[in-house]
Amino acid sequence: MYSNLKWISKVMLLGLCVAAFAASASAQYKRVSTLQLSLAPAADEARDIFNAGLQFYDQSRYADAEGKFREVLRRFPKNAIADRADYYLIRTLMQQAGKKSDALVRINAFARRYPSSTWTADVQETKIQLTNQAPPRAEAFLLRQAPPAPPAPPAPPAPPTRFGPGAEISARIREDIRNSVRAGINGGIGAGIGAGIGAISIFGPGEPQSADPELSFRQEVMRAVYRNNPDRAIEIQGELLKSNPADPLVLSTLNMLATSQSAKALPMLLEIAKNSSNAKARKDAIFWISQSRGDKDALVDTLTGLLPSANADDSEAITHALGQVRTDKSVNALAAIARDKNRTETVRNSALVSIGQSRVPNRVALLEDIYKNSSDSLPIRRQVLFALGQTRDPQAVTLLGSIASSEPSIELRKQAVSALNQIKSPEATQALENLLLKK
Numbered sequence: 001m002y003s004n005l006k007w008i009s010k011v012m013l014l015g016l017c018v019a020a021f022a023a024s025a026s027a028q029y030k031r032v033s034t035l036q037l038s039l040a041p042a043a044d045e046a047r048d049i050f051n052a053g054l055q056f057y058d059q060s061r062y063a064d065a066e067g068k069f070r071e072v073l074r075r076f077p078k079n080a081i082a083d084r085a086d087y088y089l090i091r092t093l094m095q096q097a098g099k100k101s102d103a104l105v106r107i108n109a110f111a112r113r114y115p116s117s118t119w120t121a122d123v124q125e126t127k128i129q130l131t132n133q134a135p136p137r138a139e140a141f142l143l144r145q146a147p148p149a150p151p152a153p154p155a156p157p158a159p160p161t162r163f164g165p166g167a168e169i170s171a172r173i174r175e176d177i178r179n180s181v182r183a184g185i186n187g188g189i190g191a192g193i194g195a196g197i198g199a200i201s202i203f204g205p206g207e208p209q210s211a212d213p214e215l216s217f218r219q220e221v222m223r224a225v226y227r228n229n230p231d232r233a234i235e236i237q238g239e240l241l242k243s244n245p246a247d248p249l250v251l252s253t254l255n256m257l258a259t260s261q262s263a264k265a266l267p268m269l270l271e272i273a274k275n276s277s278n279a280k281a282r283k284d285a286i287f288w289i290s291q292s293r294g295d296k297d298a299l300v301d302t303l304t305g306l307l308p309s310a311n312a313d314d315s316e317a318i319t320h321a322l323g324q325v326r327t328d329k330s331v332n333a334l335a336a337i338a339r340d341k342n343r344t345e346t347v348r349n350s351a352l353v354s355i356g357q358s359r360v361p362n363r364v365a366l367l368e369d370i371y372k373n374s375s376d377s378l379p380i381r382r383q384v385l386f387a388l389g390q391t392r393d394p395q396a397v398t399l400l401g402s403i404a405s406s407e408p409s410i411e412l413r414k415q416a417v418s419a420l421n422q423i424k425s426p427e428a429t430q431a432l433e434n435l436l437l438k439k
Helices: 002-058 062-075 082-094 100-113 120-131 138-143 167-183 189-198 213-228 230-243 254-259 265-275 279-290 296-309 312-325 328-339 345-357 363-372 378-391 394-406 410-423 426-437
Strands: none
Touching (some): 002 062, 002 082, 062 082, 082 100, 100 120, 120 213, 138 230, 213 254, 230 265, 254 265, 265 279, 296 312, 296 328, 328 363, 345 378, 363 378, 378 410
């Protein structure tokens, strides 16, 4: 009996302890939940205000965007997105007349306000864009060799896309957006998308922004050095190429070299085109020679001077570059390449395509002469007919009609008909009808 009472009393005591602990835990849980609820709205509100600012920014409503970003910084200066809001406030101020000095003040104070921010490099890049001045020790920074990148795994086959010409640019933007969404702002997908779009720098033609943040920053530094001292910028590029013939900073800024006012620009490009051990560097330099400042006929002489020692791949690059010059002299040089039976068919075909795309008055006469003097090469004659179809020229229609009517080779006659159909002019249509009515 006594043992039963003792057992019952222990059970009751244990129950009272459990009840007391549960009550205490419940109270503590309520206090924690209350604390969490008191903090959550503030975090969400900061993010919502920031997102609204990004929407205004993307709509070019910069005054409204400025108000939202300033509100985030005023009300939530310790929030995790404060540095990002400050960065976008800077960009917003840059877009408004009379506020660039305010943007520069915030840029100069950014590192002190947010010493561990991941946006510091972006802010410094923005400063270079705003001031066109390279930061102190810029040369040492540019000359620093980046560690070699690990070999990339084989890329999976690209899925079919419905995007047309320029899709590769859209793909880069979409990738930037995806990266920003993954980064997010405490899960704020809308802000992530806005950040991805807003963070894309404005680069000129042929000057793609690198996906590598450090390389992108170094490109901006190089741009600033070019604007202040192009001769020194070219010297820096030369020093970088001595260490790495395929230096990514140099290859991504050859357009700055080509379009600079420096007398050292063309000799530097010519040196790379002739003597670089890297095939891509040679091809890029050959292209940018065609885009250089100066007399176009002199550029043609420079490019054709590379041909005697060029291999097949470089010869094709030279042919393409000549096609970019688009002068009578460059087209005549292309015609000489197309006639040269010692050249590969690939190089000769490339020359013919460039002649067809040119706008010089004698292009049809040149193509006719090449056709008549290439009886030994069916592929070259076919390429001539294709090039004639690109001209949309009434003289080309007459020539194609004659070939389609009297050429002994049925294959070439078919190619001439295809070229007439490609022109799609009333004269070409009439020429096709004449072929049908011919007895």
